[in-house]
Amino acid sequence: MIDFLVLVLILVAINSIVAIGFNIQWGYTGLLNLSSITFVGIGGYVAMVIALPPPGNSGMQYILGLGWPFPIAVLVAMVVCAVLGAILGAIALNRVRAYYLAIVTFCVAEIVHQVVSTYIPLFDGNSGLYGLNPPFSNVVGLANYNDLYLGLCVVILAIVFLFAERLRKSPFGRALRAVREDHDAAQAFGRDVWLLQLKAFVIGCAIAGLGGALLVNFTGALNPDGWTSGETLLLLAAVFLGGSGNNWGVLLGMLLVLGVLQEGTSLIPTWIMSNEQQAALQAMTLGVLLIVILRFRPMGILAETADRDRVEATRSSASRAA
Amino acid sequence: MTLMNPATSLLSVEGVFAGYGGGDIVKNVTINIAEREIAVLLGPNGAGKSTLLKAIMRLVPRRAGRVEVRGADVSQWATERLIAHGVAYVPQLRNVFPALTVLENLEMGGYSMRSGVRERADEMLELFPNLRAASRRAASTLSGGERNLLALARGLMPGPAALLVDEPTAGLSPQYEEVVWSQLELIRNTGVAILVVEQNVATALEHADTAYVLVLGETRLTGRAEDLKGDDTLTSLYIGGEG
Amino acid sequence: MDSLTVLLTSIGFGFVTAAIVALAAIGLSLQIGVTNVPNFAHGELITFGAYGALIVQFVTDNVLLDTLGGMALAGVTAWAMNRFVLQSFVKRGAPRIYLLIATAGLSFFLQNLLAFIFGERTQVLQLPAGSSTGYHVGPFVWTGIDLLIMGAAIVAVAALYVVLQFTKFGKAQRAVSNNPELARVSGIPVNRVINLTWLIAGLLAGLAGVAVAGTTGSMVPTIGSDFLLVVFAAAIVGGLGRPYGALVAAVIVGLVTEVSAAYLNSAYKTTVAVAILVLAILIRPNGIFTVSREIT
Numbered sequence: 082m083i084d085f086l087v088l089v090l091i092l093v094a095i096n097s098i099v100a101i102g103f104n105i106q107w108g109y110t111g112l113l114n115l116s117s118i119t120f121v122g123i124g125g126y127v128a129m130v131i132a133l134p135p136p137g138n139s140g141m142q143y144i145l146g147l148g149w150p151f152p153i154a155v156l157v158a159m160v161v162c163a164v165l166g167a168i169l170g171a172i173a174l175n176r177v178r179a180y181y182l183a184i185v186t187f188c189v190a191e192i193v194h195q196v197v198s199t200y201i202p203l204f205d206g207n208s209g210l211y212g213l214n215p216p217f218s219n220v221v222g223l224a225n226y227n228d229l230y231l232g233l234c235v236v237i238l239a240i241v242f243l244f245a246e247r248l249r250k251s252p253f254g255r256a257l258r259a260v261r262e263d264h265d266a267a268q269a270f271g272r273d274v275w276l277l278q279l280k281a282f283v284i285g286c287a288i289a290g291l292g293g294a295l296l297v298n299f300t301g302a303l304n305p306d307g308w309t310s311g312e313t314l315l316l317l318a319a320v321f322l323g324g325s326g327n328n329w330g331v332l333l334g335m336l337l338v339l340g341v342l343q344e345g346t347s348l349i350p351t352w353i354m355s356n357e358q359q360a361a362l363q364a365m366t367l368g369v370l371l372i373v374i375l376r377f378r379p380m381g382i383l384a385e386t387a388d389r390d391r392v393e394a395t396r397s398s399a400s401r402a403a
Numbered sequence: 404m405t406l407m408n409p410a411t412s413l414l415s416v417e418g419v420f421a422g423y424g425g426g427d428i429v430k431n432v433t434i435n436i437a438e439r440e441i442a443v444l445l446g447p448n449g450a451g452k453s454t455l456l457k458a459i460m461r462l463v464p465r466r467a468g469r470v471e472v473r474g475a476d477v478s479q480w481a482t483e484r485l486i487a488h489g490v491a492y493v494p495q496l497r498n499v500f501p502a503l504t505v506l507e508n509l510e511m512g513g514y515s516m517r518s519g520v521r522e523r524a525d526e527m528l529e530l531f532p533n534l535r536a537a538s539r540r541a542a543s544t545l546s547g548g549e550r551n552l553l554a555l556a557r558g559l560m561p562g563p564a565a566l567l568v569d570e571p572t573a574g575l576s577p578q579y580e581e582v583v584w585s586q587l588e589l590i591r592n593t594g595v596a597i598l599v600v601e602q603n604v605a606t607a608l609e610h611a612d613t614a615y616v617l618v619l620g621e622t623r624l625t626g627r628a629e630d631l632k633g634d635d636t637l638t639s640l641y642i643g644g645e646g
Numbered sequence: 647m648d649s650l651t652v653l654l655t656s657i658g659f660g661f662v663t664a665a666i667v668a669l670a671a672i673g674l675s676l677q678i679g680v681t682n683v684p685n686f687a688h689g690e691l692i693t694f695g696a697y698g699a700l701i702v703q704f705v706t707d708n709v710l711l712d713t714l715g716g717m718a719l720a721g722v723t724a725w726a727m728n729r730f731v732l733q734s735f736v737k738r739g740a741p742r743i744y745l746l747i748a749t750a751g752l753s754f755f756l757q758n759l760l761a762f763i764f765g766e767r768t769q770v771l772q773l774p775a776g777s778s779t780g781y782h783v784g785p786f787v788w789t790g791i792d793l794l795i796m797g798a799a800i801v802a803v804a805a806l807y808v809v810l811q812f813t814k815f816g817k818a819q820r821a822v823s824n825n826p827e828l829a830r831v832s833g834i835p836v837n838r839v840i841n842l843t844w845l846i847a848g849l850l851a852g853l854a855g856v857a858v859a860g861t862t863g864s865m866v867p868t869i870g871s872d873f874l875l876v877v878f879a880a881a882i883v884g885g886l887g888r889p890y891g892a893l894v895a896a897v898i899v900g901l902v903t904e905v906s907a908a909y910l911n912s913a914y915k916t917t918v919a920v921a922i923l924v925l926a927i928l929i930r931p932n933g934i935f936t937v938s939r940e941i942t
C-alpha cells in the first residue's frame with residue numbers, strides 16, 4: 082500500500098511540474114496550449130536518446146544514443162523543448178487570440194504524435210523506447226529506489242514551484258496578466274504583446290520537457306500511447322479544478338485528479354467492471370469533471386489571488402516591464 | 404411636434420440609465436418622438452449616442468428607465484419582441500450581411516414577416532432606386548453609401564413604426580449624404596417615427612424636426628431643429644463638452 | 647500493375663476518401679461559421695455515426711436504414727451537445743475559449759462512453775451483398791460500397807447547397823454566420839438557427855462515420871478521432887466557416903493522400919494530409935485561420 086502511494090505521489094509530482102508549466106501559459110498569460118503533453122513526450126524521448134547507449138543490437142532504432150548522464154539528458158530535453166516551443170510559438174502566436182493558438186497546437190499535437198509513431202528511425206515508432214536504467218541506481222541500489230526518486234521529484238517540483246511563484250510576482254508576471262486580461266489595452270500601453278506571450282510559451286514548454294525527462298527516467302520506457310490527447314485533458318482538468326493562475330491550486334488539482342480520481346478508481350475490484358471499463362469510466366469522469374468545473378466554478382477551488390482590483394497598477398507596472 | 408410631450412408620442416424614452424457593466428454611460432435620458440417625426444441625436448464622439456440606441460433595443464442592459472412604443476410599456480421586453488412590435492434598428496457599422504446578395508439582405512430583414520416578403524422587397528427597391536441595379540450582387544461589393552441605404556432598407560422591411568438609425572451618413576460624400584437624408588424624409592412621410600444619430604450638425608438640423616444633444620451621457624440641450632440652428636450653446640457643447 | 651494503372655487506382659481511392667472527408671469537413675466548417683466555436687468533438691460525431699449504424703444493424707440489415715440510424719444518432723448527439731452543454735455556457739456569457747475546452751471534454755466523454763459500452767475491440771459492420779464487386783467507371787474501378795459512398799456524398803452536398811442558397815433557413819444560416827448581432831436585430835431566431843446547424847453538422851458527420859466504417863466493414867471507438875486531423879486539415883485549408891472551400895480542400899486532401907500512399911509507405915497517408923495542413927499554416931497563417939464570418 083505504501084509502495085503504491087509512493088508510486089502515485091511520484092506521478093503526481095511529475096505531472097504537477099508539467100501542470101505548473103501549463104499554468105504559466107494558460108493561467109498567467111491566457112494561452113491555451115493543447116500540445117503541452119507533446120512537449121512532455123518530446124522531452125522524454127530526447128532525454129532517453131541522450132541517456133541511452135547506441136541502439137546496437139537492442140532491436141530498437143533511434144537517433145543519437147549518447148549514453149550521457151542523467152542531469153545532462155534532462156537539460157538537453159529542456160533546451161530542445163524550449164527551442165521547438167519557440168518555433169511553434171513564433172508561428173502560432175502571430176494571430177493573438179487564444180482560440181487560434183488552441184487550434185494550431187491541437188493540430189501540432191496530432192501531427193507530432195503521428196510522425197513519431199510512424200517514422201521508426203527517430204524513436205522506434207509505435208513500439209517506443211525502453212531499457213533506460215534509473216539514474217543513480219548503480220550507486221544507491223534498487224531496494225528503496227522509488228522513495229529516493231520521489232524525494233528527487235519533490236525537490237525539483239519545489240524548485241519549479243518557487244520559480245513560478247517568483248515569476249508570478251515579478252513585473253514580467255504582472256505584464257503577462259495584463260496581456261491576459263486585456264490584450265488590446267496591453268498593446269495600447271506600448272508593450273510587445275507577442276514577445277511577452279512567446280516568452281511565457283517557451284518557459285512552459287521547457288518545463289513540460291523537464292517533466293517528460295523526469296517521467297522516462299522513472300518508467301525507463303516511453304511509447305506513443307504514453308502521451309495522447311487524453312493526457313492533455315487530465316492536465317486541463319487538474320489546472321481548472323485547482324485554480325487557473327494559482328500554483329497551490331494546481332498542486333491541489335493534480336493531487337485530486339491524478340491521485341484520487343485516476344488512481345483511486347483503479348482500486349475498483351474487477352468483478353464490478355473490467356479494467357477496460359474502469360479506464361473508460363475514469364476518462365468519462367474526467368471529461369464530465371472538466372465541463373462541470375468550467376461551467377460552475379471556472380476559477381477553480383483556489384481562485385487566483387485577487388489582483389483584479391489592481392488592474393490599473395498592473396498595467397502601469399506592466400508597461401515598465403516590457 | 405411632440406418635444407417633451409409623452410402623451411402624443413409614438414416612441415418615448417424616459418429617464419433611461421444604461422452602461423456596459425462598469426458604470427452608467429447613458430444617464431437619465433428622456434426622448435419623445437411622434438409619428439412622422441425625425442429626431443436627431445447629436446453630440447461629440449463617445450457621448451453615448453450609440454449606447455442609447457442599443458439600450459433602447461435592449462442590446463445593452465438598462466439599469467433604470469422606461470420605454471414606451473405605441474402606448475405599450477415595452478421596458479421589460481426582449482429585443483426579439485421589440486422588433487416584432489415594430490421597432491427597427493440600423494447599426495452604424497457591420498450593418499449588412501456582406502456574403503448575402505442585396506435581395507437576400509432584404510429577405511433577412513423581413514424574416515419575421517409571414518407573407519409578402521417578395522412584394523415588400525420590391526417596394527424597397529422602388530424606394531431605393533440605387534439598390535435596384537445591384538439587387539443580385541453580394542452586399543460586400545456595394546459602395547459605402549449603397550451599403551448604408553441597404554442597411555436602411557433592411558430595417559424598413561417589416562414596416563416598422565419606429566426606426567433607430569446610427570450615423571447613416573458617416574463617411575459618405577456630401578451628395579450621398581443628401582441622398583440618405585432625402586430617403587429618411589421619404590420614410591418619415593410614410594408615418595414612421597425616426598431617431599437618427601448624426602455627426603454633421605448643420606445638415607442634421609436642416610432635415611430633422613427635433614434635436615437632442617448628448618454630452619457625457621446626459622441630454623444637455625433639446626429643441627426644435629430650426630430653433631437650434633445657429634445656437635451658440637450647441638457649438639460650445641461640441642467644443643468644450645461644457646454647457 | 648503498370649504505372650498508369652497504379653495512378654488511376656489511387657485517384658479512384660482518392661475520390662472515395664475525398665467524399666468522406668468532404669462530408670465531415672463541410673459540416674464542421676458550416677458549424678464553426680454559424681456558431682463561432684471550433685468543435686473538438688467532431689470526431690466523436692463521426693464515430694457515433696458508425697456505431698449508430700451498428701446499433702440499427704442489430705435490428706435490420708437494410709443499408710439505407712442503418713445509414714439513417716447512424717446519421718440520426720450523430721445528429722441528435724450534436725444537437726444535444728449544443729443544447730444542453732454549450733448553450734448553458736453561452737447563456738452565462740462564458741468566454742468562448744471555455745466552450746472550446748468544453749468540446750474537448752465532450753470529445754473525451756463521448757469516445758469513452760462508447761469504449762465503456764462496446765469495449766475497445768473492433769466491431770463488424772455487415773456490408774450489403776455484392777458490395778465488394780468492382781465496377782468500371784471510365785478509367786476507374788470502384789467497389790459497390792465506394793459508389794454508394796460517393797453517391798451519398800454528392801446527394802448530401804447538393805442538398806446542403808440547395809438549403810444554403812435557396813431556402814429561407816439556409817439564408818438565415820449564412821446571415822448568422824456573417825453577423826450574428828445583425829441577424830438578431832433583423833428578427834432572425836438566432837438560437838434556433840444555431841441549434842439546427844448543429845443538427846445538420848451532426849447528420850453530415852454521421853454519414854461520414856457510416857462511410858468510414860463501410861470502407862473497412864469495421865469500427866473502433868477511436869474511428870472518428872483518428873480521422874479528425876484530416877477533417878480539420880480540409881476545413882482549415884478551405885477556410886473555417888466556408889463549407890464550399892472545405893469541399894474543394896477535401897478533394898485536394900483526398901487525392902493527395904491516396905496518390906501519395908500509392909508511392910510512399912501507406913502508413914504516411916495521414917502524415918501527408920498533415921503536411922498539407924502545415925504548409926497551409928506556414929503559407930497563409932492569418933488568412934486561413936481567421937474564422938471567416940462569411941459563408942461564401
Ligand SMILES: Nc1ncnc2c1ncn2[C@@H]1O[C@H](COP(=O)(O)OP(=O)(O)O)[C@@H](O)[C@H]1O
Pocket residue numbers: 423428446447448449450451452453454455
Ligand atoms: N462594448 C462596449 N463596452 C464598454 N464600453 C463601451 C462599449 N462601447 C462603447 N463603450 C463606451 O461607451 C462610451 C460611449 O460610446 P458610444 O455610445 O459609442 O458613443 P457615441 O456613439 O456617442 O460616439 C464610450 O466611452 C465608449 O468607450
Ligand SMILES: [Mg+2]
Pocket residue numbers: 452453454495
Ligand atoms: Mg456611435
